[in-house]
Amino acid sequence: MSHPPLVWELTIALIVALVLFDYFFHIRTAHVPTLGESARWSAAYVGVAVLFGVAVFIYGGATMATEYFAGYLTEKALSVDNVFVFLVIMTSFKVPREDQQKALLIGIVIALVARSGFIFIGAALLERFAWVFYIFGVVLLITAGHMALPSDKRHGDDEDGAVLRLTRALLPTTGTYDGDKLFTVQDGKRRMTPMVVVIVALGLTDILFALDSIPAIFGLTQDLFIVFTATAFSLLGLRQLFFLVEGLLERLLYLSYGLAAILAFIGVKLVLHALHENNLGFINDGQPVKVVEISTLQSLVVIIGILVFTVLLSLLSPKGKAKSAVGRLRRALASWQELTAASAPAPAREAAYAELVAAETAVRALPEEHRALIDERQTLRERLAQAHAQHAGPLTAEELR
Numbered sequence: 001m002s003h004p005p006l007v008w009e010l011t012i013a014l015i016v017a018l019v020l021f022d023y024f025f026h027i028r029t030a031h032v033p034t035l036g037e038s039a040r041w042s043a044a045y046v047g048v049a050v051l052f053g054v055a056v057f058i059y060g061g062a063t064m065a066t067e068y069f070a071g072y073l074t075e076k077a078l079s080v081d082n083v084f085v086f087l088v089i090m091t092s093f094k095v096p097r098e099d100q101q102k103a104l105l106i107g108i109v110i111a112l113v114a115r116s117g118f119i120f121i122g123a124a125l126l127e128r129f130a131w132v133f134y135i136f137g138v139v140l141l142i143t144a145g146h147m148a149l150p151s152d153k154r155h156g157d158d159e160d161g162a163v164l165r166l167t168r169a170l171l172p173t174t175g176t177y178d179g180d181k182l183f184t185v186q187d188g189k190r191r192m193t194p195m196v197v198v199i200v201a202l203g204l205t206d207i208l209f210a211l212d213s214i215p216a217i218f219g220l221t222q223d224l225f226i227v228f229t230a231t232a233f234s235l236l237g238l239r240q241l242f243f244l245v246e247g248l249l250e251r252l253l254y255l256s257y258g259l260a261a262i263l264a265f266i267g268v269k270l271v272l273h274a275l276h277e278n279n280l281g282f283i284n285d286g287q288p289v290k291v292v293e294i295s296t297l298q299s300l301v302v303i304i305g306i307l308v309f310t311v312l313l314s315l316l317s318p319k320g321k322a323k324s325a326v327g328r329l330r331r332a333l334a335s336w337q338e339l340t341a342a343s344a345p346a347p348a349r350e351a352a353y354a355e356l357v358a359a360e361t362a363v364r365a366l367p368e369e370h371r372a373l374i375d376e377r378q379t380l381r382e383r384l385a386q387a388h389a390q391h392a393g394p395l396t397a398e399e400l401r
Contacts, residue, residue: 003225011225013230017111018048022239024044027101043239044373052233056226064295067221067305071145071230074220074266077259077307079234080165083242085205093198096177100330103195104239106389107202112235114207115226118214133274136215143212147260178293178381206235212234212263219266219273220299253320258310262303323368336387353391360384 033041049072057065090100105387124133178184217227220304275289283289314320334351363371374380 008225011229014052015112015236016350018045018221018236019105021180022105022236023060024189028106031101033101033240033243037314038240042237042240044242045233049233049237052229053252056229064223065157066296067223067226068230068299070220070303071217071226072234073300073303073307074216074262075234076131076237077262077303078209079238079241079256080255080259082209082238085209086202086242089198089201093194093201095198099177099179099195100216101239102243103158103198103202104242106199106362107206108238109257110203111206112201112232115210115235117212118207118210119227119231122218123222125224125225126218130277130279133270133277134280136218136271137267139215140212140219140263140270144260144267147263149258159380170307181386190283190358194212215267216263217268220296252311253314253317253323254310255314257305261306261310265302266299269299274339278374281344319370322366325359325366326374328365329356332356332359333383333387334378337383349391353387356384356387380384 030309053065053068053072057066086104090103095103122132159393176193177195178193181193183190183192183201213231218231221227272291272293275283275291276293278284278288279286315324332352332355336349336356339349339352363374371377
């Protein structure tokens with residue numbers, strides 16, 4: 001379906017304006033966003049995407065709006081898995097917390113430009129070669145199987161390390177960061193900082209994720225405008241989602257299985273569509289095959305159902321509740337340490353310490369089988385012991401730094 005040039009121009013202008021707003025009003029001043037700040041801005045970007053969907057409904061009709069929301073939900077859900085690898089990259093390069101936002105935004109812009117190219121190439125292929133639907137369907141089914149594996153097998157050192165080793169090899173940099181600067185002067189020469197490598201690694205990683213997300217959305221709609229906008233709006237809020245999900249990711253235990261089910265469902269849908277449009281001579285003598293086709297509305301219902309079920313299962317299962325308790329303890333500990341480092345007023349510190357004690361009590365009440373699953377358990381114990389020691393007596397000048 002073609003859309004007037006003015007619609008494209010206004011949409012691209014809106015996307016560019018949102019990126020510029022994000023840069024000048026959020027990340028220009030380096031800081032570590034709180035969980036509340038990340039939640040508010042994530043909600044704001046989701047709100048913008050929903051309003052855009054309402055506009056699509058008003059001017060394009062119910063079918064186009066359904067395709068947009070199905071595509072947006074799918075891309076947004078898949079972006080959660082991107083965040084896991086982003087966390088690996090940030091940890092590997094030891095990016096200072098206050099400088100991570102700039103790296104994320106620039107990496108996301110690179111990914112947005114690259115994905116736009118993939119979208120137009122994919123659309124051209126699908127328009128000329130119906131058999132490409134078979135390829136896209138098989139890719140999604142393989143990806144679904146991979147995503148259903150345990151997280152340690154899905155995100156092994158070899159897989160993540162390939163991108164990191166490549167970027168380090170191609171982009172030699174200084175050994176230290178200079179704030180969030182991309183370039184600095186060292187020994188009288190202008191050199192790249194590790195921040196450049198981080199940004200390139202983030203961009204390359206997200207481009208690799210496009211190999212499953214782009215086929216997925218083409219499985220829901222072939223409208224180029226809808227594919228582009230749903231992908232763009234899902235990426236625009238990814239920076240905020242990183243800092244939000246970073247604190248919530250460990251609680252979504254079964255989300256990867258839900259994403260695998262969604263990809264498998266769309267993969268089957270693509271194969272069915274390919275059979276319906278078949279022109280390959282070795283299948284049914286090159287004639288279309290009469291098969292059941294899944295509508296976009298049915299796809300939207302299935303996607304929402306799978307996401308709601310897996311999230312609720314993650315949060316309400318005994319193991320999920322245990323993860324929630326541990327997540328609460330880690331956030332309480334981080335809040336206490338931030339207040340201690342900032343030499344906050346005594347009432348604020350006492351309230352933070354009371355929250356820390358309550359969270360620790362809840363974790364200690366968990367069955368040992370659940371406490372045994374805590375990541376870096378010994379490190380957490382040491383940090384808690386340090387917090388109790390700091391609260392027990394006056395802090396030294398060294399501890400306040």
